[in-house]
Amino acid sequence: MKLSKTFDKSLWVFHVNSGSCNACDIEIVSTVTPRYDVERFGIELVGTPRHADVLLFTGPVIKKTKERVLRIYEQTPDPKVVMVIGNCAGTTGVYYDSYAIEGPIDTLLPDDAHLIYVTGCPVRPENIINGVKEAWLYLEKLRGDQG
């Protein structure tokens, strides 16, 4: 896996709602508001996974979004990091016994996917920013391992 030199400058993030109640989505939006303003660090929400380094998944994967989640994951160029935002994305949370649930995101993605779990219901913006920092460190480490 070859890492692009653009990681020296910024991480671009694509947000996917795989069945969320929108609470985590609102907290993601708040990270780009003037109070937190992650764009200062080059972290930017982008409109297509083709430009993204990090995927944010919110909510449990429901049966209607399963194929879409897999399609978006594959359409994101390598190397990439998946951030599992909120308790529902990681464990299906309060929706665990719903008829519409396919499962938590980590049961659907390939085994080699690198996941970062950000917990909370909903997650705090500081926690999301910390998760992006962890993604950054992982990708930097990946480049270091490659020499």
Place this chain on the structure above:
Amino acid sequence: MINQLVLVREWHPLVLILIGLIVGLVVYVIYRLGNPSFKETRYKREPFLSGNVSPGESKALHIGGSNLYWGFTRALKKYFKPLVGAHTGIVNDYLYWFIITIAIVMVVLYFV
């Protein structure tokens, strides 16, 4: 040889071979710029349509001019309606319009 090629005004096989070599070189350079660790998967080459299934090469992807300018033509329909009616598709009608316009222009130019 270059001088000979410059002087050649008509089709020449050497020109075609040279063009082929140059195009091949450009294609190879673009190919080498790609990520060598690219792995083919089920959905990777599909266009991104918010995670939806690509409709392929069907007409569902086609957006014509009328999709963009319908508001414009609707606002000016009093102007466009007679124009659309005048476009009969018959060459004779277009020639009549041409002759009539030329006649009007000549009359105007005679008196100006």
